[in-house]
Amino acid sequence: MPPSGRWRPRDSGPVVRPYAVTGGRTEPADGEVLDLIAVVVSTGRAATSDDHPPLTPEHRRILGLCEQQVTVADLAAEIALPVGVVRVLLADLIAQGAITVVRERPTAKRTQNDVLQEILNGLRAL
Amino acid sequence: MGSVRSDSSGPARPPVAAFTAHKILIAGGFGSGKTTLVGAISEVRPLRTEETLTTASVGLDDLSGVAGKTTTTVALDFGRITIGSRVVLYLFGLPGQERFSFMWSELAYGALGAVILADVRRLDECFASVNYFESRGLPFVVAINCFDNAPRYDPEEVRHALDLDPDVPTVLCDAREVASVKEVLITLVETVAARRIPTAGRR
Numbered sequence: 001m002p003p004s005g006r007w008r009p010r011d012s013g014p015v016v017r018p019y020a021v022t023g024g025r026t027e028p029a030d031g032e033v034l035d036l037i038a039v040v041v042s043t044g045r046a047a048t049s050d051d052h053p054p055l056t057p058e059h060r061r062i063l064g065l066c067e068q069q070v071t072v073a074d075l076a077a078e079i080a081l082p083v084g085v086v087r088v089l090l091a092d093l094i095a096q097g098a099i100t101v102v103r104e105r106p107t108a109k110r111t112q113n114d115v116l117q118e119i120l121n122g123l124r125a126l
Numbered sequence: 127m128g129s130v131r132s133d134s135s136g137p138a139r140p141p142v143a144a145f146t147a148h149k150i151l152i153a154g155g156f157g158s159g160k161t162t163l164v165g166a167i168s169e170v171r172p173l174r175t176e177e178t179l180t181t182a183s184v185g186l187d188d189l190s191g192v193a194g195k196t197t198t199t200v201a202l203d204f205g206r207i208t209i210g211s212r213v214v215l216y217l218f219g220l221p222g223q224e225r226f227s228f229m230w231s232e233l234a235y236g237a238l239g240a241v242i243l244a245d246v247r248r249l250d251e252c253f254a255s256v257n258y259f260e261s262r263g264l265p266f267v268v269a270i271n272c273f274d275n276a277p278r279y280d281p282e283e284v285r286h287a288l289d290l291d292p293d294v295p296t297v298l299c300d301a302r303e304v305a306s307v308k309e310v311l312i313t314l315v316e317t318v319a320a321r322r323i324p325t326a327g328r329r
Binding site: 018033035036037039041068069071073074076077080081082083084100102103104112113115116117118119120122123124126 | 140141142143144145146147148149167171172173174175204206207209210212213214215216218232233235236304308311312315316318319322
């Protein structure tokens, strides 16, 4: 928000209300709220089934960006849609089997410390 | 959040994580330098969330003429630091205003830790985030942003004023300087490491 606390016209986002692209839905179809840093990736199985509603251009853009593993936050920033909207669209694609969530296996304590050490080394090398 | 999805039509093999993502929160009052800090060390990208309006915003968000409006747009500062090929650090600025505090728990979920940016002229604006991170048991550091025209205080005085536990580091920083921001983040990760295993994180 600008320091004045007032929105200028260009801050107010797109002309179409964000949830118009989800058909007014504000909750993911399966109720799971993906974390901002949850990693998703396409399964390579594009949804063509007649059982599902047709994909919108926004669905297709997400699908395209998910060819490589990507976080929910990166997706939302990339396609400039609010996180809540991206979550709804992602849930549609997950339900259709076109996208899957990359689940990290629970790491052992030692591995967690390895990661912290790697972060420290990386920050020091910046 | 945290629920396990049962894939009825699941993939043959679950994909192997190409990288691990870690989240660090940047908290602090309005104008404390959160955007500047994130921008100093990473490319800041605006991240919009469309949040349900709560009663907390009644009287603050002007709803006259849009009585049907039930959501409001909240912009977060969002930065990304790639470390090696397998680790990515994400920085999220926590919306400082009290009426956005309902978003904190979602943002704090799974976070490594937090940096609270303090402006010595408005230290009271840190209280809410100090209380919040203490109650969640989330490791944090207090970084005193040295504004050019602000009085200088010893970090120990700030620690005393905020009634911080002895294991919470209090450091001076310049949110505009990448080297300074780097030191703050290193201090935080060292604090996280020290809390998880006493021998890790030493230089």
